[in-house]
Amino acid sequence: MNPTMVSSPSLFSVEGMVGVVFLIMIAITIIGGLIASNAERVVRAVAGLIVCFVGVAGIYFFLNSPFVSxxxxxxxxxxxxxxxSFAIMLAAPEQRKKVGPSGPLVGPLGFATAALLAGGFSVLAFKTNWVQMDKINDGSLRTIGLELLTRYSMVFELISIVLLIAILGALVIARIRRES
Amino acid sequence: MTILGLYNNLNTFLVIGAMLFAMGIYGVVTRRTFIGMLIAAEMILAGASVNFMAFNRFVAPDPVTGQVFTLFIMAVAAAEAAIGLSIVVAVYRHYYSIDAEDATQLKG
Structure with missing residues (x-):
């Protein structure tokens, strides 16, 4: 693959330290995801989601994209x-919340589905022979800006309108109707 | 491929994306509350984004496309979170609960 890649970097070289940081980022992501999908209280699930997304930001940094990170x-x-967090403060009564899955089969079946999906995707990733192609630009922030305003300008405008309509729709749905 | 050189391998990132996706699916299936399902759905989108960024870094000829697509996924996820949370607040005002099994007015 990458010609600059050393086969087995030592722990105290630069590549080795980068590898250690990458392993820490993976651990943060996985632990945060497990907290987010298993915590009993919703507030803890949000905290796990934040931890998970910080780890995902670190993974984006390793994928040559500090901007997306x-x-x-x-x-x-x-x-x-x-x-x-605001929605939880507005709408989550902790004292009457029932915890645990709604049926005896939901937990094992959900775990089986998730394990099947993760295993299947991983096997697919390892079995496929990915063809690498030459890069036509460097993917820097400058090229991202140029392509956002030239090739992807229509999509850029559309996503702005989608966000505007979503915000207006959220206000309309969540407001208190005074006539009732 | 040693464990310290994992960050230079496409399969590592694909497995991370698959694990994020699977944890999100597990959360959507097993959560009782609407907010828990929404949190899990955000993780599904994060898994898809990690996949896009991995292919963008390793195999795509234009390394801008995946980053732009990930930005659009973030925008759509923000819109989805805004709409979903306002629906949660409206459901709570009506039923005084955010449990998905309590919102049964349309149940036959």
Whole structure:
């Protein structure tokens, strides 16, 4: 694959330290995801989601994209998690919340489905022979900006309208109707 | 391929994306509350984004496409979270519960 890749970097070389940081990021992501999908209280699930997304931002950093990594922290950790926290404060009565799955079979069946999906996708990833192609640009922030405003400008405008309509729709749905 | 050189391998990122996706699916299936399902759905989208970014880094000829697509996924996820949370608040005002099994007015 990558010609600069060393086959077995030592722990105290630069590549080895980068590998250690990457393993830490994977651990943060997986632990946060497990908390987010298994915690009994919703507030703890949101905290796990934040931890998971910080780890995903670190993984994006390893994929040569510090811009998307920053956007991940700004949008998910900064906006979506805060919005979910507000919704919990507005709508989650902790004292009457029933915990646990709704049936005896839901937990094992859900776990079986998730394990089947993860295993299947992993086997698919390892079995396929991915063909690498030469890069036509460097994928820097400058090229992202140029392509966003030239090739993807229509999609950019559309996503802005989608966000505007979503915000207006959220306000309309959640407002208190005074006539009733 | 040693364990410290994992970050230079496409399969590592694909497995991470698959695990995020699977944890999200597990959360959607087993959660009782609407907010828990919404949190799990965000994790499904994060898994898809990790896959896009991995292919963008390792196999795609234009390394901008995956990043732009991931940005659009983030925007759509933010819109989905806004709409979903407002629906949760409206459901709570009506039923005084965010348990998915309590919202049964349309049940036959």
């Amino acid at each position: 920053m956007m991940q922290i700004l949008i998910y950790v900064g906006a979506v998690a805060v919005a979910i």
